[in-house]
Amino acid sequence: MAKNATVTVRQVRSGLGRKKDQIATLTGLGLGKLNRERTLEDTPAVRGMIHKVKHLVEVVDQA
Template structure:
């Protein structure tokens, strides 16, 4: 599976604490900040939890 590019699109201000921690664990620090992660079940679960705050796209290796 190809890597996933995760971009934070919305602020974590006003979100629940577990969602803030999940965004931080994904390595995102601010709006429009991006990180590339491997496509694993753990990452997919984290992305599902904060799907309303991030944008996800597949990238070529």
């Protein structure tokens, strides 16, 4: 990964009715409402969080 690499994530599905840990992961990513986007540092921890809720989010852009 390049220095200062970022990844933009958009929430595309609701967290309602999901497990508490998945809702907490969305919150940790700075999401929680549909179509909300966040640009985050591309780290293994963030990638793991994205993988955990991959059915609720989409990766919009990698820079």
